[in-house]
Amino acid sequence: MTKNILILGGTGTTGRRIARRLTARGLPVRTASRNASGTGDDVRLDLDDPTTWAPALDGVTAAYLLEPGGPARTPRLVAEAVAAGVKRLVLLSAHGVDRADDGHPLKAAERAVRESGVDWTVLQPEWFxxxxxxxxxxxxxxxxxxxxxxxxxxxxxIDAEDIADVAVTALTEDGHSGRTYRLTxxxxxxxxxxxxxxxxxxxxxxxxxxxxxxxxxxxxxxxxxxxxxxxxxxxxxxxxxxxxxxDVSDGVERALGRPPRxxxxxxxxxxxxxxxx
Missing domain, CATH: 3.90.25.10 (UDP-galactose 4-epimerase, domain 1)
Incomplete structure (x- = not known):
C-alpha cells in the first residue's frame, strides 16, 4: 500500500495536475518544490541542496521525478530515494533524449531510473x-x-492533462513498470x-x-x-x-487505453x- 506519493515540481505544469488527480482519489500526496512552505504535505526539496532530500523522502513509496536542467542530480536522488524505501519511480523526461550525448542530464536521469532496481516508468513527451x-x-x-x-x-x-493521466496511472497501477512512453x-x-x-x-x-x-x-x-x-x-x-x-506516438493509448486529446x-x-x- 502506498504510504505517500512524492511529486517533484508539485506546483509546475505537470506536477500540480498530478497532485490534483491523486488528491481527488483520496491518495496521500506530498508535493515538493524549491520554494515550498515546508508545512504539512508541501515539502521543500531543492535538487541543488541534498540536505533537503531525506525529509522529503521520508515515508515515501512512489515518486514522480523531473530534472529541470543544469548538472545531472537525479542519479544521486534516485539512489537516496531507493535507500529510503521508494518502490516506484516515474520520470518526466523528453522526446529526443535518446539522441543526446551520454552526459545530458535527462539521459543520465533515465539511466539511473532504469538501473534503480525498483519499478520504473519513463515518460518522453513532445512539446506541451x-x-x-x-x-x-x-x-x-x-x-x-x-x-x-x-x-x-x-x-x-501533447496536452499536459494527458501527461498527468499517464503519470498517475504509472504511479498507482501495476503493468507499467519497465516501460518508456513517448507521449504525443x-x-x-x-x-x-x-x-x-x-x-x-x-x-x-x-x-x-x-x-x-x-x-x-x-x-x-x-x-x-x-x-x-x-x-x-x-x-x-x-x-x-x-x-x-x-512522428506521432501511441504512448497515451498504450498507457491509458484511449487516444490523446x-x-x-x-x-x-x-x-x-x-x-x-
Whole structure:
C-alpha cells in the first residue's frame, strides 16, 4: 500500500495536475518544490541542496521525478530515494533524449531510473500544448503574433492533462513498470496551423510569423535572456523547423487505453477558461 506519493515540481505544469488527480482519489500526496512552505504535505526539496532530500523522502513509496536542467542530480536522488524505501519511480523526461550525448542530464536521469532496481516508468513527451497558455508563447498569442523560427515544421503537441493521466496511472497501477512512453498528440501541426486553431477558438486573430534564428536569438537577449540560454532555446525551435519530432506516438493509448486529446480540444477549453484573457 502506498504510504505517500512524492511529486517533484508539485506546483509546475505537470506536477500540480498530478497532485490534483491523486488528491481527488483520496491518495496521500506530498508535493515538493524549491520554494515550498515546508508545512504539512508541501515539502521543500531543492535538487541543488541534498540536505533537503531525506525529509522529503521520508515515508515515501512512489515518486514522480523531473530534472529541470543544469548538472545531472537525479542519479544521486534516485539512489537516496531507493535507500529510503521508494518502490516506484516515474520520470518526466523528453522526446529526443535518446539522441543526446551520454552526459545530458535527462539521459543520465533515465539511466539511473532504469538501473534503480525498483519499478520504473519513463515518460518522453513532445512539446506541451500548455506552452501556448502557461509558458513561452502565451504573450505571443495575446499579442496576435507568434514570432518563432519554426518554418513549416510540425509538432504533435501533447496536452499536459494527458501527461498527468499517464503519470498517475504509472504511479498507482501495476503493468507499467519497465516501460518508456513517448507521449504525443494525435497529429502533428505547424505553428501556423496551431495559430489558426487558436484563432477559431478565441475569435481573435493569431498568426505565426516565421523569423530568422538570428533575429529570434537577438530578441531574447534584448529581453534579458543570457546569450547562452537564448542560443539553446533557439536551437530547440530550429529542431522543429528541421523536422525533428514530427512522428506521432501511441504512448497515451498504450498507457491509458484511449487516444490523446487533440489540439482543438485543448484550445477550445483554454479559450473557455480565459487562459488568454
Amino acid at each position: 500544448a500548455q506552452n501556448f497558455t502557461e509558458s513561452f508563447w502565451r504573450e505571443g498569442v495575446r499579442s496576435g503574433t507568434l514570432a518563432l523560427p519554426t518554418g513549416d515544421g510540425r509538432i504533435p503537441f 498528440g494525435p497529429r502533428a501541426i505547424t505553428l501556423a496551423e496551431a495559430a489558426d486553431v487558436i484563432t477559431a477558438a478565441t475569435g481573435r486573430t493569431v498568426r505565426h510569423l516565421d523569423v530568422t534564428a538570428e533575429d529570434f536569438t537577438a530578441g531574447l537577449v534584448a529581453q534579458g535572456t543570457p546569450p547562452e540560454i537564448a542560443a539553446v532555446l533557439t536551437g530547440l525551435l530550429l529542431n522543429i523547423r528541421d523536422g525533428h519530432g514530427t 487533440s489540439f482543438e480540444t485543448f484550445a477550445a477549453e483554454a479559450a473557455a477558461a480565459g487562459r488568454w484573457a
